[in-house]
Amino acid sequence: MKALVLHKKGDLRLDEVEKPSPNENEVLLRVKAAGICGSDIDRVIHGGVYSFPLIPGHEFAGQVEQVGAGVDPNLVGKRAAVFPLIPCKKCPSCEIGQYAQCEDYDYIGSRRNGAFAEYVVAPAANLVLAPNDNITYEELAMCEPAGIAMHAVRLANIDIGDTIAIFGAGPIGLLLAMIAKNTRGCKVLLVDVDSKKVDFAKSIGFADAINSLETDPIEWISEQTDGIMADVSFEGAGVSKSVENCLLATRKFGKVIGVGIPHKDITVSMQAYQVLLRRQLSLIGTWNSLFSSLPKNEWKLTANLIANGTIDVSPLVSHRVSLSVGIAPIEMMAKREEFFNKIMYMP
Ligand SMILES: [Zn+2]
Ligand SMILES: [Zn+2]
Structure with a gap:
């Protein structure tokens, strides 16, 4: 598959890499939209990641293409956003469902491979399914900043x-x-x-x-x-x-x-x-967002508000680019060369 791989600071390249396969309790998603976050500027330009090489991209949505062992096969074909933080589910914060405060978390797009790629793997538990057919992939990808x-x-x-x-x-x-x-x-x-x-x-x-x-x-x-x-x-x-x-x-x-x-x-x-x-x-x-069911999963709440038209996030997408443009939009954001809001890779 094609992916933007960060080899070292400032070196983000379009590479041909092996398509990942989902492990137990994971799904493989075909990425349809992946927003560039302000934090990706630091990650890519200044090399603020935990290890190289890494595929960045944590604000994304896609279609489930394959499921790993232990995952409901009916998820195949479903459209979804993904909560990028993977909690340890063992620490005191995780015990009370405050995953954003987890002491030993993994993170799609900064600690493990993310969505500036044709495919990405994510835990099935992190999916937020599209509430209806109206919500677009771009809008689903906006659930991260909107959350x-x-x-x-x-x-x-x-x-x-x-x-x-x-x-x-x-x-x-x-x-x-x-x-x-x-x-x-x-x-x-x-x-x-x-x-x-x-x-x-x-x-x-x-x-x-x-x-x-x-x-x-x-x-x-x-x-x-x-x-x-x-x-x-x-x-x-x-x-x-x-x-x-x-x-x-x-x-x-x-x-x-x-x-x-x-x-x-x-x-x-x-x-x-x-x-x-x-x-x-x-x-x-405030830090990140709440992803436990009680009192409220803020991602599902956000996806619902977008899907039912309470908020219209689509005007915020200012640029849509293909993976082949590489690092260019991230450099543009760093230099503030032109007006932008949310720039999305559309793999
Ligand atoms: Zn972000
Ligand atoms: Zn934890």
């Missing part, structure tokens, strides 16, 4: 009609916006430093979006909320300025939700930290 956004929205415990501020209008920020608006009736205020992202947010129905390099976001949020400030602020950029803005943008007794992963130290001003104290804010961290 992360869903998790953040659920942890924020947003009330109906809350005003939320989102700092960072990339794919996760926009998915957060869609889920909060369409499931909780939120007023969404979006802030980014990239005018193209702001314009794109407006084009998909988020009129209240600004470039914080041009408009003071705190003054703007104050105006938008009659001086009360946002009920909940989401930090989606993972940078100090954005964390600072989140604190200042949040109302008394409000919540600040951390979603963006930082790559440098985060520092905030004394004034912002005092706001955290004086306004008695709650600062809540």
Whole structure:
């Protein structure tokens, strides 16, 4: 089969490799769509993986082609998204179904071969079957970033009609916006430093979006909320300025939700930290998504919302490319050479 193999840092090549076969409790999927995550930039360009060679790709969907021993043969032909984290099912976190906190997990696309390939193997337990025929493979592949956004929205415990501020209008920020608006009736205020992202947010129905390099976001949020400030602020950029803005943008007794992963130290001003104290804010961290049945499998929930039209994630797919273009789209993302949202390999 054809696959994009990462041989060493910065060296991702289209190779002919052996098609994998499913072991016990696994399935073989024909990959139909595989999104490039921001984290793949670090993985591919900077070699941030556990071993070489590796096929990256963890945001994907495909059709089950073959099942291993112990797997229901009726799964063959089914369309599915895949939760890429493979939990150990032995540690204390796994005991309570908090797989994202597993202490000894495997991961499709970073610790074991992923989906930038024609085929990929995954545990049958990690499949999220397409809820109906309407949902496309691209949309199923969006369940990974959308599941992360869903998790953040659920942890924020947003009330109906809350005003939320989102700092960072990339794919996760926009998915957060869609889920909060369409499931909780939120007023969404979006802030980014990239005018193209702001314009794109407006084009998909988020009129209240600004470039914080041009408009003071705190003054703007104050105006938008009659001086009360946002009920909940989401930090989606993972940078100090954005964390600072989140604190200042949040109302008394409000919540600040951390979603963006930082790559440098985060520092905030004394004034912002005092706001955290004086306004008695709650600062809540979020990580990945919930994949156990109780209280709710956030992947299945997300797939259902997409399939029944509650949220429309398809406009977020900005580029569709074949495996033959190789590393090019990942380099483009790293250099921010052109506007992009979610870029998908369509093997
Ligand atoms: Zn991802
Ligand atoms: Zn575990």
